[in-house]
Amino acid sequence: MNRIANGRPAIPPQARQPVADLPASKIREIANAGFGRTDLLRFWFGESTRSTPEVIKQAAIAGIAADETFYTHNNGREDLREALSAYLARLHTARFDPGRVTVTSSGVSALMIAMQALLSLGDRVVMVTPIWPNVAQIPQLLGAEVTRIPVRSEAGGWALDLDELLAAITPATRLLVINSPGNPTGWTISREQQAALLQHCRRLGVWILADDVYERLLLGEGAGNAPSFLPIADPHDRLISSNSFSKAWLMTGWRLGWLVAPPELFTDLGKLIEINTSCAPGFIQSAGIAALAEGEPHVAALKADLTQNRNRLIAGLRAIGGVEAPSPEGGMYAFFRISGHPASVELARRLVAEAGLGLAPGAAFGPEGEGWLRWCFAAGQGALDEGLARLARWVSDRQAEEHS
Amino acid sequence: MNRIANGRPAIPPQARQPVADLPASKIREIANAGFGRTDLLRFWFGESTRSTPEVIKQAAIAGIAADETFYTHNNGREDLREALSAYLARLHTARFDPGRVTVTSSGVSALMIAMQALLSLGDRVVMVTPIWPNVAQIPQLLGAEVTRIPVRSEAGGWALDLDELLAAITPATRLLVINSPGNPTGWTISREQQAALLQHCRRLGVWILADDVYERLLLGEGAGNAPSFLPIADPHDRLISSNSFSKAWLMTGWRLGWLVAPPELFTDLGKLIEINTSCAPGFIQSAGIAALAEGEPHVAALKADLTQNRNRLIAGLRAIGGVEAPSPEGGMYAFFRISGHPASVELARRLVAEAGLGLAPGAAFGPEGEGWLRWCFAAGQGALDEGLARLARWVSDRQAEEHS
Numbered sequence: 011m012n013r014i015a016n017g018r019p020a021i022p023p024q025a026r027q028p029v030a031d032l033p034a035s036k037i038r039e040i041a042n043a044g045f046g047r048t049d050l051l052r053f054w055f056g057e058s059t060r061s062t063p064e065v066i067k068q069a070a071i072a073g074i075a076a077d078e079t080f081y082t083h084n085n086g087r088e089d090l091r092e093a094l095s096a097y098l099a100r101l102h103t104a105r106f107d108p109g110r111v112t113v114t115s116s117g118v119s120a121l122m123i124a125m126q127a128l129l130s131l132g133d134r135v136v137m138v139t140p141i142w143p144n145v146a147q148i149p150q151l152l153g154a155e156v157t158r159i160p161v162r163s164e165a166g167g168w169a170l171d172l173d174e175l176l177a178a179i180t181p182a183t184r185l186l187v188i189n190s191p192g193n194p195t196g197w198t199i200s201r202e203q204q205a206a207l208l209q210h211c212r213r214l215g216v217w218i219l220a221d222d223v224y225e226r227l228l229l230g231e232g233a234g235n236a237p238s239f240l241p242i243a244d245p246h247d248r249l250i251s252s253n254s255f256s257k258a259w260l261m262t263g264w265r266l267g268w269l270v271a272p273p274e275l276f277t278d279l280g281k282l283i284e285i286n287t288s289c290a291p292g293f294i295q296s297a298g299i300a301a302l303a304e305g306e307p308h309v310a311a312l313k314a315d316l317t318q319n320r321n322r323l324i325a326g327l328r329a330i331g332g333v334e335a336p337s338p339e340g341g342m343y344a345f346f347r348i349s350g351h352p353a354s355v356e357l358a359r360r361l362v363a364e365a366g367l368g369l370a371p372g373a374a375f376g377p378e379g380e381g382w383l384r385w386c387f388a389a390g391q392g393a394l395d396e397g398l399a400r401l402a403r404w405v406s407d408r409q410a411e412e413h414s
Numbered sequence: 415m416n417r418i419a420n421g422r423p424a425i426p427p428q429a430r431q432p433v434a435d436l437p438a439s440k441i442r443e444i445a446n447a448g449f450g451r452t453d454l455l456r457f458w459f460g461e462s463t464r465s466t467p468e469v470i471k472q473a474a475i476a477g478i479a480a481d482e483t484f485y486t487h488n489n490g491r492e493d494l495r496e497a498l499s500a501y502l503a504r505l506h507t508a509r510f511d512p513g514r515v516t517v518t519s520s521g522v523s524a525l526m527i528a529m530q531a532l533l534s535l536g537d538r539v540v541m542v543t544p545i546w547p548n549v550a551q552i553p554q555l556l557g558a559e560v561t562r563i564p565v566r567s568e569a570g571g572w573a574l575d576l577d578e579l580l581a582a583i584t585p586a587t588r589l590l591v592i593n594s595p596g597n598p599t600g601w602t603i604s605r606e607q608q609a610a611l612l613q614h615c616r617r618l619g620v621w622i623l624a625d626d627v628y629e630r631l632l633l634g635e636g637a638g639n640a641p642s643f644l645p646i647a648d649p650h651d652r653l654i655s656s657n658s659f660s661k662a663w664l665m666t667g668w669r670l671g672w673l674v675a676p677p678e679l680f681t682d683l684g685k686l687i688e689i690n691t692s693c694a695p696g697f698i699q700s701a702g703i704a705a706l707a708e709g710e711p712h713v714a715a716l717k718a719d720l721t722q723n724r725n726r727l728i729a730g731l732r733a734i735g736g737v738e739a740p741s742p743e744g745g746m747y748a749f750f751r752i753s754g755h756p757a758s759v760e761l762a763r764r765l766v767a768e769a770g771l772g773l774a775p776g777a778a779f780g781p782e783g784e785g786w787l788r789w790c791f792a793a794g795q796g797a798l799d800e801g802l803a804r805l806a807r808w809v810s811d812r813q814a815e816e817h818s
């Protein structure tokens with residue numbers, strides 16, 4: 011076929027520039043380098059190695075058998091929205107009208123829908139970083155400009171400079187994005203910081219998007235849930251909370267999430283869902299109802315495990331010479347660095363090749379993550395211990411090399 | 415809480431204007447008017463009343479039991495992409511590299527991903543209309559301008575003025591969208607028209623997005639599949655075919671679709687999926703594999719039913735005085751009008767209230783659909799006959815009123 015147009019050589023087909031400019035996943039780049047290796051310990055993805063609880067799986071199976079395979083309401087089935095509304099009331103001891111709740115086809119879809127609702131070309135977004143790459147790429151796709159305010163390793167944990175963040179949020183800002191507990195650091199915002207940000211954003215008319223997917227995973231003996239903007243805000247505040255069943259209920263591959271938004275947005279969110287995915291599958295919504303009704307023992311068990319794993323992993327990392335490992339307050343990741351290894355992609359690649367250890371490079375989470383590594387500790391203790399041993403051996407071998 | 419900012423009264427929270435400007439579904443407006451009524455015959459949605467075939471349901475159930483509940487590849491599981499590639503080869507007697515196939519979380523997600531890949535603010539899109547509202551709303555959300563070229567009722571069917579369409583596609587056009595067989599009319603493009611459009615678009619570097627969700631539902635005794643752009647195009651042509659398991663395999667609520675695109679777009683489509691839904695659930699992808707492997711008898715049975723239903727419905731409609739009912743070549747809709755009733759939303763509302771008949775107003779599919787009604791005939795014959803009887807009675811009562 012003649013593919014020369016008007017005498018000019020054909021240009022290969024390609025996506026538009028803003029799409030081509032989206033960075034390829036640096037995590038996947040490392041994961042691909044280890045593809046097919048059976049001796050690897052993989053801690054790079056944000057996914058537990060545990061299966062979805064049986065009670066949730068059975069609800070979906072029953073849903074399929076009962077032909078819950080037709081279209082549902084764009085904003086989600088009413089029974090799931092009511093179950094979410096009751097769940098939120100239990101969690102936050104405040105009333106949440108089901109008219110504020112919208113079901114989405116995953117947590118990332120919740121973020122996409124929320125940002126489609128709010129962001130136009132040239133809008134300015136402020137976010138606390140380092141952050142899950144998707145959260146920054148969605149505004150990039152929509153043509154918005156992102157200002158990044160990094161948390162810092164301080165006194166064995168992660169700290170936000172609230173004044174720096176407040177100063178970055180100006181009348182020209184459209185949206186503030188807070189992911190707390192955060193991926194990749196586990197940084198968790200305090201109630202006082204939330205109140206100050208809410209007041210500031212209210213005064214300036216700035217929207218807040220709280221990515222709350224790890225709110226149930228505040229770690230530590232007797233820890234409750236992470237502080238949420240929801241109970242301190244008015245239903246009509248410019249606040250959207252995005253959430254997901256993925257992490258707390260071990261439902262990553264199910265692709266079910268939700269939004270809590272001002273009731274004024276309900277119809278528009280439904281219109282956006284109609285043209286994005288139309289609805290989440292009905293039988294998966296049944297799985298969500300089962301998770302809310304029967305999932306608490308599983309959430310508690312996961313939390314207890316993650317707390318143990320965090321303590322064990324952070325202690326193990328700190329015992330390795332040259333390692334800085336701030337303790338995450340929540341979530342399921344340790345974000346740490348090894349002195350003398352400032353290039354995280356290179357380091358992660360070497361750890362795969364030389365130590366059989368699969369970690370995510372910090373650069374995947376933004377420039378301020380460079381030099382760091384993310385270790386997902388939603389894994390078995392045996393695997394974590396073996397991973398620690400491999401890392402310790404690799405670091406000590408490198409040090410021996412340097413001194414030889 | 416004080417919601418007065420700087421002495422000015424607070425403005426209620428709202429989505430940005432392009433989202434607020436998306437029209438609310440006129441189909442849902444009519445459907446809501448009939449909410450809770452048990453005596454209604456509902457033909458307004460594009461969904462068969464039949465259940466998903468058991469073999470497909472069982473594959474999903476087995477997938478859940480086997481813990482196919484973790485993240486999958488952004489572009490879809492390799493086994494499903496290979497199954498789709500083999501299916502496309504059978505259908506079009508041409509080879510389709512799995513590197514051209516990307517799995518999406520529904521047909522509408524396929525359209526959204528494809529248009530996100532191609533459309534920037536101000537881009538010009540040409541589409542053949544009337545058309546499923548979502549197809550026109552996605553470019554509207556992305557800030558692109560849509561030019562509509564309507565098909566016309568002619569000689570008992572639907573006809574496209576190819577010269578008019580060719581003239582509308584200029585060097586300033588970014589994308590041509592063709593949905594054939596079309597929703598709502600059933601208009602089906604011919605091989606010759608496809609060849610002329612492909613040649614024209616090639617010459618101008620214009621992309622073609624073929625929404626092929628009804629390609630298996632070409633109707634009539636011994637009818638094959640609708641003509642597709644795929645077998646006449648080069649893999650590197652600016653052509654994307656979007657598709658879905660929803661219609662041909664009775665899987666509307668499963669939310670599984672796919673794209674066939676030039677291999678050059680594979681990585682960028684994966685990046686877009688990562689930030690839209692990340693992947694389709696693994697066990698739903700297993701259902702897709704079962705549909706491709708075992709679904710053909712079900713597709714054939716559906717097609718035979720739809721052919722019978724179309725013939726019966728069109729004959730019945732034409733027997734009613736003042737009704738114009740072009741016969742659809744494919745799909746599952748009759749698009750017809752009743753003389754003397756030019757306002758379709760008003761007419762659809764009256765038919766719900768006065769005849770217990772639920773149809774979609776033509777205005778939902780664009781201004782050129784005004785005055786028409788869409789009747790989904792993926793329904794039981796008894797229901798269709800009763801619907802026809804109700805419509806005939808209503809029309810004759812109205813005529814009697816006028817003459818009394």
